[in-house]
Amino acid sequence: MNQQQTRLSIFFGALFVAATALGLIIARMDSLALSGDIHTSAWFSLVNLNHNAFQSWRLEPISKICSGIWPNFNFAERPIPGILALLVGTLLFFRASDGPRFTWCLIFAVGAPIAILFLLITTGLDPVVIGAMAWLPLLTVIARKVIAASEPHWLMLTALLATSIENAISSNQAAIVSAASALWISYLLTKSRDSAAKNLGLTAIVILAPAIFITITAPMAEAPKYPPSAHVIQYDGSQGNIRPLIGPAYQFESIDRAAMRNEYGGRALTLLSISIFSWWTRRRHQTPVARYTAKVAMVMALLATLNATLPESVALISPLPSLARLIPWGTTYSITSVALGLSAWMTGVTLILNNRLISFIPLAIGPAIMLTFCSPNIIHPSLRKSGLVSEPIYRELILSPSASIFRNLIESGEDIPSWIEGVKAASKLKARDSAELGASIEVSPAPSAEVLEAAKKSETHWRWSTRTGIQRGDELLTIRFAAATVVNGVELDPGQYFTDYPRGLRITGGSCDQNTAEEIVDYPIWQGSLRVTYRGLPYYTPRNQVKVIFSSPRTVQCIFVKQTGRAPFDWSISRVRVM
Amino acid sequence: MHILASSGLLLIILGLSGGAWHLWEKSEQALIPAGRYLLILGALLIILPWAWSYLKGRKEITKESFLEPRVWGYGLLFIFISDWLTRPWGLFKGPTIRGELIVGAIACYLLVGRQLWKRFFAAWPLVVSCLLIWSFFVALDGSLIFSDDHAVFLFRLKLLRENFPSIPFWSPLWNAGIDARDFFATGALNIFLLASPLIYSFQVETIYPWLIAGVLWVITPISVYSAARLFGVAPLAAAISATLSLCTGLFWFRWGLKYGTVGFITSTALLPLASVVLIRFFEAHKPSWREIIFMALLLTLMLLWSPSGLAIVPIFLVALKHSQRLIKSKRHIIAACLILALNLPWMAMMWKVSGVGKFLNSNTTSSTHQVTTDANKASVTSASPTTYRHKSEGLNLKKALNQWHNNAAALNPLIVLLAAPALIAFSGFGKRYIVATCIWLLLLGTVGVSLKPQLELDRMIVIFSILASIPIGQYMWRIFSYARLGLSWRLAACFAGAFILIGPFAATSAVLNRSDDTYAILDREVRSMARAISNNSAGGRVFFSGCVLHELSGGHLAPLPFWTDTPMVASSYAHNIWRYEQPIPPELLARGDSGIREYLDLVNATLVVAHEPTWIERFKNHPDEYQQIWRGESFFIFKRLKYSPSYTTQGEIADLKFTSNSISFTPHTSSLTLKFKHFPFVTSSSCVVKPEPSAAGFNLISLSECAPGTQVTIKSVSPLRRMLGGA
Secondary structure, X not given: OOHHHXXXXXXXXXXXXXXXXXXXXHHHOXXXXXXXXXXXXXXXXXXXXOOOOOOOOOOOHHXXXXXXXXXXXXXXXXXXXXXXXXXXXXXXXXXXXXXOOOOHHHHHHHHHHHHHHHHHHHHOOOHHHHHHHOOHHHHHHHHHHHHHOOOOOHHHHHHHHHHHHHHHHHHHHHHHXXXXXXXXXXXXXXXXXXXXXXXXXXXXXXXXXXXXHHHHHOOOOOOOOOOOXXXXXXXXXXXXXXXXXXXXXXXXXXXXXXXXXXXHHHXXXXXXXXXXXXXXXXXXXXXXHHHHHHHHHHHHHHHXXXXXXXXXXXXXXXXXXXXXXXXXXXXXXXXXXXXXXXHHHHHHHHHHHHOOHHHHHHHHHXXXXXXXXXXXXXXXXXXXXXXXXXXXXXXXXXXXXXXXXXXXXXXXXXXXXXXXXXXXXXXXXXXXXXXXXXXXXXXXXXXXXXXXXXXXXXXXXXXXXXXXXXXXXXXXXXXXXXXXXXEEEEEEEOOOOOOOOOOOEEEEEEXXXXXXXXXXXXXXXXXXXXXXXXXXXXXXXXXXXXXXXXXXXEEEEEEEEEEOOOEOOOOXXXXXXXX | OHHHHHHHHHHHHHHHXXXXXXXXXXXXXXXXXXXXXXXXXXXXXXXXXXXXXXXXXXXXXXXXXXXXXXXXXXHHHHHHHEHHHHOOOXXXXXXXXXXXXXXXXXXXXXXXXXXXXXXXXXXXXXXXXXXXHHHHHHHHOOOOEOOEHHHHHHHHHHHHXXXXXXXXXXXXXEOOOEEEOOHHHHOXXXXXXXXXXXXHHOOHHHHHHHHHHHHHHHHHHHXXXXXXXXXXXXXXXXXXXXXXXXXXXXXHHHHHHHOOOHHHHHHHHHHHHHHHHHHHHHHOOOOOHHHHHHHHHHHHHHHOOOHHHHHOXXXXXXHHHHHHHHHHOHHHHHHXXXXXXXHHHHHXXXXXXXXXXXXHOOOOOOOEEEEEEOOOOEEEEXXXXXXXXXXXXXXXXXXXXXXXXHHHHHEOHHHHHHHHHHHHHOOOOOHHHHHHHHHHHHHHHHHHHHHXXXXXXXXXXHHHHHHHHHHHHHHHHHHHHHHHXXXXXXXXHHHHHHHHHHHHHHHHHHHOOOOOOOOOEOOHHHHHHHHHHHHHOOOOEEEEOOOOOOOEOOEOOOOHHHHHOOXXXXXXXXXXXXXOOOOOOHHHHHOOHHHHHHHHHHOOEEXXXXXXXXXXHHHHOOOOOEEEEEEOOOOEEEEEOOOOOOOEEEOOEEEEEEOOOEEEEEEOOOOEEEEEEOOOOEEEOOOEEEEEOOOOOOXXXXXXXXOOOOOEEEEEOOHHHHHHHOO
C-alpha cells in the first residue's frame, strides 16, 4: 500500500467514525431509558425489543467469568466479551485474507472496528446478533485453515472444536445459523476446492456437532404466562398460521414482522446498495476473499431486503422466513437481524479489503444514511418520550413478548397505566343477551325465517351465518333496542363455528339511521380483544372471541356491526350479547 | 406423443383428485370449475393421438408414453400454483409452505447440478428419521402420548405384560369386571410381540413413546427400504422410497398419533416387507427354510391386526397362477401349515370371543336410549340412531370419489400424482403383485368404505400410500437421473425434489402438533387426579358419572386403575361406544337420587368423578352426601359421605386383593354375593359360581359352598377351555 492510499484510508476511516458519531447523537436525542440504572437509547431498544429482547439469552462462559469478576456490570445487556471476540476474529480474518497490501497496523487501527461498527449501526446492540456473530469470524478463519490443510494438525482441529463450542454456546438458539454460515463462508473462501472436498466433511462435523447439540438441548426463554391461544403480535391479514415446521416454538408468535419491516426495510436496502456498489466497483480487481465476502454480503442483504420490503404475502414465502421455519428455533428470534448483521459485517470487511477511495465513499455515507433516515426519531416520532423510567411495569413490558403491543399503544398516544386499568375494568363488565334487553336483531344478507326465530329465542345453539362459504366484507348485523340504551360493548360469539369469526369489523351506533350513525370502532383486521394478564402484560384473545369493548359508554338505539374483511369462511354468530 | 399421453394421464388424475381448482387459493371464481373438465380434456389428450396413430397403422402410444418425467414434474408445479396447498387437512400446509418448497427446489437444483444428490438422498432417510423422532419427543416434552386409543393401548400392553399368553381373561379393574379380549381385534398383540423384550425390561409408560416412534419412524422406513431392495429397486431409489414413507400424508399421523391405532400402524409398517417376502415365497420354486420362517413370523405379526389380511388378498389371487406348482411343493405346503399353526389358534379365539361374525354383519341400525340428566331430575329419551357410524350405504360411487378427494388432499402430492406413472414404470420383481395390491387398496379405501363402514376401510388409503412409496421412489430416481439431459428436465427434477426435501419438514410439523390434526399429550392434571384418587378411594371403586370418552386429556380412561391402584366404573374405559351413554341404567336414573345412590352402592363407589355440568351441579347440591376433594380444569372428584365401602351385597369377606386378572379374598360366610360382574367364563377356586341379577343392569357374582376362612380366588377359566368349552 502506498502512502497516499494509506492517508486516504485513514481519512475515510475518520470520516466514517465522524458520521457514526453524528448519527449516534441524532439517535440518542430521544433516549428511552429503562428503569433502574440501565439506560438504553431508543435506537437500540426499538430495534431489539421488537424482535429479540424478551429472549433470556444465557451468558456464554466468558461473560459468566466476567460477571463473576465485575458483578455490577450487566453483561447480558452489554455483550462486551462478544464484541471483543468479534474484534479479535475480524483482525484475524483480515490477517488471514489474501490482501498483501495491508499492514497489520492499518488493519488494527481502522479495519476491524469499522466492520464491527457497521454491524452495530445496522442491527443495534442486539444480544442475539452479537451472540451469533461473536465467534463467527474466528471460526471461519480456523475452519478455512482446516479445510485447506492437506493433513489437518490435531492442534488445529482442537482449536476449531473449541471455537465451534464457544460459537454454539454464544449463539444459543441461533447456533445452527451461525455454524452453517461459518461453514459456508469458510468453504467459499478456500482457494483450493480439491482439498476442500477432502476435509469439508470433517470440518462440517466439528462445526455443526456442537451447534446441533446446543439446538437440541437449548432451553426455552422464559416467557410470561399468557392464556392459551393468546397472541401478542398483530395479524397482518395474511392467510394461514405461520408456524415453524421443526423444533421447539413458543405457543405464540413472538416476532413482530410489521415492526421488523418498518425498522429494517430502509437499512436492508441501503446495505444491499452498498454491497452491490462495493462489489461492482472492484469486481475485476478484488482479491478472491473480497470477491466472496462481497457475494455473501450481497446475498444476505438481498434476502433481508426481500423479507423486509416485499408485500407481506410474498415476503412470507421469500427465502429468509422460509428458512427460518425450516431451522429449529428459527422463528423464536429474528433471523432477519442475524442475516442483516452478517451482511453488514461482510460489507464492512469487503470495503476495507477493497481499500480503494471509491470503496470508502459508501463506508462513510452508509452509516450516516442509516443512522439519520432510518432513525427512530423519524420512524417513530411518537416514541420521543422520556420519563418512562419511573414505572417498573415498563421494563417488564418492554422486555416481554408484549413489547410490540406496548409500542403500538404508545404510538397511538395511550396513557399506559390508565389504559391497563381501563382494560381490567372492562373485562369485569357483565354481558347480557341482547334479547334480555329487549333488542331485536336484523341481519343482512337475510337468513331464513327459521334461523331468525331461533335467534329471537336466544337459545345457545342457534347460528346465524352468511352460508355463502366466504366473507365478502359487506355483511351487516343490526341490534335495535326498544329505547335508547347505554352500551359499553358487544359480543358476537361464533360458538362452535370457531373459524367463522369476522375478519374485519366496523361498529357504528346512535340513531337507527345508518347514514348518520357515529363510528364507534373500526378494526380493518380483527385481532381479538385486548386484555392484560394479571401482571399487566397486554395480549390479544383468540380472534374467534369477538368481544368489542368501546372506549367509552355509548347511548344508542341501534348498533350497526359491519363485517369488513374477506375470508374463505362464513361469518357465523351463535350468540349476541351486549355489555 | 409422449408429452400428450403423459399430460392426458396427469389431467385425468388431477380431475379425479381435485374437484374444482382455484389459482393460488380458494376464491369466488374457480380456475377450473369441476374435475370433470380435466377428466374430459385428459381423456381427449390420450384418445385422439391414439386414434390418430391407430388410423395411421402405427403403435405410437406405448407404456413409455405415459412416463414423460417433465410432464409429471411440471404437474407438481401445477399443484404448487393451485389452491391444493391451502386445502384443509393438507400435509403441506399453505400458503406459506410454498416458501419452503421454493427453498427446497433451489436446494435440489444446486444438489442435482453438483451430482451431490446421490450422496444426499442416500443419507436423507436416516436424517429424516432422527428429525421426526426428535420432534416427537420435543412435542411430548417429557410427558406421555395419550391421545384417544393410545391410552387404551398403554393399558392393553400393561395387561399383556402381566397376563400373556393367558388371554383373554376376566379383569376386575374396570366396570366391576370386564372380558379383556380385545387384544385380538385391535392388533395389540403385534406391537406386544414385536417389542416384548423392551416391554418386559422397562416400565410400559417409559417405553411406550419409544415404541410409537420406533414403529412410525424406524420400522416403517426400514420395511419400505428392505422391501424395495427385495423388489430389485436400486439402493438410492430405495432410499427415496424410505424417505417418502416417512411423509406420505397427514392421515398416517392421524391414525398413528391422534387415534392411537397402534395395531394398525404396526401392521402397516410391516406390510411392505411382509408383502414382498410373501411374493418371493410364491415365486420361488424352492424357498429356503430361513426365508420360510422369516416369512411366517413377519406375516403373523402383520396379520395380528386382522384387516391387513384383506389388504394382501391380491397377492394370493395373482399367485393362483402358480397353484399347480405350489400344491406340489413340499416346502410351500409346510410353510402354509406353519402359518396356519401360528395363526389359527388366535384367529379361532378371536372369532369365538369377539363376535367377529356379528361385527361384520352389523349393517342394520338399532335403536338406542339416550339418557340426559339435570340437577334436579332425570329423564330418559329415545334417540334416533342417526349417529350410527356403521350404517352401510351400499355401493356409492359419489361417496367413494369424495372419499378419495378428502384423502388425496391429505396425501403427499408425490403419492397422488406419481403413483400412476410409477406403477406403470415399475421395473422391480413382482410388478403384477404390487400393481394389483395398490389398485385393490385404492378400491377398498374408497368404494369399500360405504360398503363396510365398520371396518374403517379408509385406512387402506394409508396402507396404499406406504406401499406406493416403493415404485414412486424408483420413478423419482428416474426423474433425477434424467436431470442431466437439459434445463427442462432439471427443473422437473427440482419440482419433484422440492416435495421430497420439504415433505419431511411438513411431517415434523405434524408430529410437533402444528398441523390441522393434533394429538393429545398426557396432562399434568391427570397425575394430580390420580394422586387424589389413590389417596381417597378407601376400599371402594371410583365412579365416573356421565359419558366419558376423550375428556381425560384427550384419551380414554383405561390406564387409570394402574396409576391409582383403584378399580373404576365408567360408561366406557375405551372407545367402544358410539353415542352418549350413561353407566347408570335408565331405570335407576329415572328414580333420581335414590336410584343413583342404589347404583353407586351396587358398584361400591367411594369416589365419584364428574365432568358434565349437570352432574357437577348434582353432586354439589348434595353436600351432605358428596364432598368435593379435588378439582381440575374439567373434572371434579367428590367423596361419598355416609357410605361404608363393601364389595358384597350378601355375606362378608376380608383381605380382598386385586390383580389385573383376578380377585382373591377370605370369605367369612359360605354364601356370598360379590359386587362384581358375572361372566360365564368366571370361575372360583373353591366355591360354586352363579349369576345373580341386580338392579345395576348386570349379573353379580354369587358364590355358594365356600369354606369360611379359606382364601378364594375368582378369575377366568383358561383360554383353551374357554375356546373349547363354549364359555
